[in-house]
Amino acid sequence: MSLPADIVDLLVVGGGINGAAVARDAAGRGLSVALVEQGDLAGATSSATSKLVHGGLRYLEHGRLRLVRESLRERELLLRNAPHLVRPLEFVLPHAPGMRPRWMLRLGLLLYDALAGRSSLPRARALRLSGPPLQPAVRHAFRYHDAWTDDARLVIANVRDAADRGAAVLPRTRFLSAERRDGAWQAQLSCGALRCRAIANVAGPWVAEVLSRAHAAGGRRVRLVKGSHIVVPRLYEGAHAYLLQNDDRRVVFLIPFHEQWTLIGTTDVPVDGDPHAAEISAAEIDYLCRAASRFLAQPVTQGSIVWSFTGVRPLLDDGKADVSAVTRDYRFALEDAGGKAPVLSVFGGKLTTHRRLAERALARLRRYFPAMGPDWTAGVPLPGGDLATDALLFELRGSHPYLAPEHLRALAQRHGTRARALLEGCGALEDLGRHYGGGLYERELRWFVAREWAQTADDVLWRRTKCGLLLDDGGRALVASALSALTEAAPGVSAAPWRTERRKW
Ligand SMILES: Cc1cc2nc3c(=O)[nH]c(=O)nc-3n(C[C@H](O)[C@H](O)[C@H](O)COP(=O)(O)OP(=O)(O)OC[C@H]3O[C@@H](n4cnc5c(N)ncnc54)[C@H](O)[C@@H]3O)c2cc1C
Known part of the structure; x- marks a missing residue:
């Protein structure tokens, strides 16, 4: 696709889930939009996730009630608006001596269900276990529900809808720089120049780099934390996932992955340098095999791994020392020049909350585009999502x-x-x-x-x-x-x- 000839309202930098959602929402409100992505759409963090559309049970422990409530609401909307891409997933949470006490898990699950409000998913309950795939000593568990998605296809669905609503989509196009001129932005892209009234910097791990390319300051920081997954041949029958607590109190998921495999993840390892260079280390492989094997009757060995992938979380820096405890919430930073030519940057944000993040981003831009349409995405299916x-x-x-x-x-x-x-x-x-x-x-x-x-x-x-x-x-x-x-x-x-x-x- 060629560059729009004249000026566009909004240039979205980043074709991950959040950029895709911002472009979709803006295009649906009648703004003219161009989306640029330096690689393939969903080529970075947004295709390397655990693929859960979830409230995040463990975030309750850190008191992130707002984030959990918002995520659970989004889970429900996505189940309705993209039934082909987002499906209910039953979780079994085994309990063994030495873990968080059972009363605490029960209380956490009660709160989780309460925060979900009127959900289409079944409520949590206690469960008796017997035998494989878990070790015989593991007898008690809880069952609760969240949802699973195809992360990369969720991005494509959002971008497709943006394009259907008039957005220009330019993958493999790099945002090089931008400067303000006559109350608008003059952006240099790898394929040429583009004038725009506003920039949405949704570059995930590259958010600070994009800000500096626009000679702007965001006032916030992201922490880059890589997470890896391994894929092994199916470990057990059944369509449910397991949430396993490791001896360091972190949790690891075992998730059915397509028909033949089980996905095991993830890790939390601080990184610096180029996010593209992040890859799984021998220590992460060992960690994931060990965490799964603690509970399974048959241990997971390195030799059974058929695939692995690694992503870098762009976490909003809240000053926490423990990377697992850093918030998964998001914030915006908005900067303009005399009420014109704004750049709105997104720091943090989960796959699950992309729609609401986009809605809130557009609310921040309303003062520059007072004629744009109202919120609309909560009630409109993603492409292909209009039938069960x-x-x-x-x-x-x-x-x-x-x-x-x-x-x-x-x-x-x-x-x-x-x-x-x-x-x-x-x-x-x-x-x-x-x-x-x-x-x-x-x-x-x-x-x-x-x-x-x-x-x-x-x-x-x-x-x-x-x-x-x-x-x-x-x-x-x-x-x-x-x-x-x-x-x-x-x-x-x-x-x-x-x-x-x-x-x-
Ligand atoms: C291991 C792991 C597991 C996770 N699991 C879950 C989960 O189960 N559920 C959940 O809700 N969330 C999960 N997350 C979080 C979620 O994946 C991320 O928060 C989300 O994908 C971030 O999306 P994004 O669009 O902000 O960033 P990205 O997907 O990284 O997109 C940013 C894009 O900007 C592009 N870009 C950067 N600079 C430029 C430039 N100069 N010009 C053009 N393009 C540029 C990049 O190429 C990139 O594609 C997980 C994250 C990780 C790493």
């Missing part, structure tokens, strides 16, 4: 009976009701074109390029899908060459100057 997944699957099975049930489910969960358009005109399996493996066909690949800004194999294999885990080297190479043929054919789309690597173990 079971109803959609029933419909798709009827219209495309030649597709395997697991393939239809994957399409319904990736695209929601937009799977109808993706499959339009298909009457037989051959109509989907070449199969690269793992249920990834040429037709969907073309969709990712045309509708979801995919350009490289990583974009498709690790963010638009997780087919990277299903394909062998040959299949991945086929996807890479198909994509370069497709993107070369697409006018105005350049080769990737920047990419994230997701390392196969």
Whole structure:
């Protein structure tokens, strides 16, 4: 896509979950918006999360009631507005001697349910355990519910909606600098110059760098804390997750990951330097294997790891010494020149709270755009989210009976009701074109390029899908060459100057 010729109202810097949500919200209020992302959309922190849409049970211990209440409200809205991407997830919280006392867990869960208000999810209750996958000595547990999402696809859904509402989306475009001129901003991007009335600096771990590129001061700081996950073959039957308390009082999740795997995470390790350079260390691997094995009948070994990934949390610096205790809340910093040319910076923020964060960001910008529309995102589904997944699957099975049930489910969960358009005109399996493996066909690949800004194999294999885990080297190479043929054919789309690597173990 080329740069908007004239001036835009809002330049959003950062194509993670928060930038995507700000661009969507602003475009839906009638502002003209350009979103720039230096790499792939969701290429940084927002595709390396635990993928939980949750209030954060452990934040209660730190007294973060406002954040937990807001997150639980957002959980409910997301379950309603993006049923294809956000699904209920049952958690089992085992209790063993030496852990926080049982009465404390019970009280915490009661408060958690109370803060959720009128929730569609079941309330917490005590549970008796017997045998595998946990060690026989672990007898007591609690059961409660949160939700699980596909983080990268949640970003894409927000960006897609922003674009459908008129935003210009420019992935692989770097914000280089900006200066104020005649009451507006003159921004230099890696693809040219752009005039804008306001800047939303939603650059996550790079928020301070973007501020300095705009010669502005935010007055706040972020702390960069990396977190890693490992993926192993499925450790147990059942669709529930475990929340395990480690001997350092931190908690570690075991989460069913697609059909075949279990996701184990995460860690909290302070980092400095380039966030892109962060990767899992041997000590983190050891920590995660040990934390899981404390409870499991069969220990998790390093040799069973099939994939790992690492992200860097841009945490709002609240001066806490213990990185696990640093707040997961967010704050804004707003700076302008004589009431014009504002730059609004976002510090912190969870995946779960992105919609509300965007709403509050736009409220801060209202004084510069008094004619913009009211809050709107709470009641509007994300693209594809206008039908419950079971109803959609029933419909798709009827219209495309030649597709395997697991393939239809994957399409319904990736695209929601937009799977109808993706499959339009298909009457037989051959109509989907070449199969690269793992249920990834040429037709969907073309969709990712045309509708979801995919350009490289990583974009498709690790963010638009997780087919990277299903394909062998040959299949991945086929996807890479198909994509370069497709993107070369697409006018105005350049080769990737920047990419994230997701390392196969
Ligand atoms: C290990 C881990 C687990 C987590 N688990 C959860 C969870 O389960 N649930 C939850 O709610 N939250 C979770 N979080 C928190 C959540 O992931 C982050 O808070 C959120 O993804 C931050 O999103 P963001 O958009 O602010 O930042 P990012 O996703 O990092 O996006 C910022 C973007 O700005 C771009 N950018 C930077 N500089 C420039 C520039 N000059 N020009 C153009 N673009 C630029 C970057 O490339 C980047 O893509 C987790 C975080 C981590 C690290």
